[in-house]
Amino acid sequence: MNDGLTIRNCVFAFKCTAQWSELTPTDDEKISFCDVCQKEVHLCEDDEELVKSVRLNRCIAIYREDEIGRGGMLLGDVVLTNR
Numbered sequence: 713m714n715d716g717l718t719i720r721n722c723v724f725a726f727k728c729t730a731q732w733s734e735l736t737p738t739d740d741e742k743i744s745f746c747d748v749c750q751k752e753v754h755l756c757e758d759d760e761e762l763v764k765s766v767r768l769n770r771c772i773a774i775y776r777e778d779e780i781g782r783g784g785m786l787l788g789d790v791v792l793t794n795r
Contacts, residue, residue, distance in 0.1 A: 722762070722766055722790045722791065722792055723790065723791060724786065724788045724789070724790055725788070725789045725790065725791045726788045726789040727786065727787065727788040728746060728748055728749050728753075728771070728787040728788045729748065730746050730747075730748045730749070730753075730787055731785065731787075732744065732753070732755070732773045732785040732787060735747075735753055738752070741755075742754060742755040742757075742761075743755070744773075746771065746787070749771060751771045752770070752771065753770075753771045753772065753773050753787055754770045754771065754772050754773070755772075755773045755774075756772050756773065756774045757775075762774060762790075765790075766790050766791070766792060769789075771787070771788065771789050772787070772788070772789075772790055773785050773786070773787045774786050
């Protein structure tokens with residue numbers, strides 16, 4: 713997978729190697745805790761959640777498919793680009 717993956721004017725500044733399914737659940741089903749990064753990870757299921765999390769500088773989890781249609785969760789810190 714491309715380390716410079718761009719998602720709608722966003723780019724992963726850091727991609728975590730953890731899997732969403734292996735994170736520690738919290739009281740909020742859309743927030744889990746990553747023992748690797750020692751951060752809360754916010755699940756973004758739509759553009760609105762993604763924009764909010766990026767603006768709040770949150771670590772995120774987002775589902776995306778690669779070029780051949782295989783899907784998976786990407787976790788990490790995202791920053792806005794100037795594109």
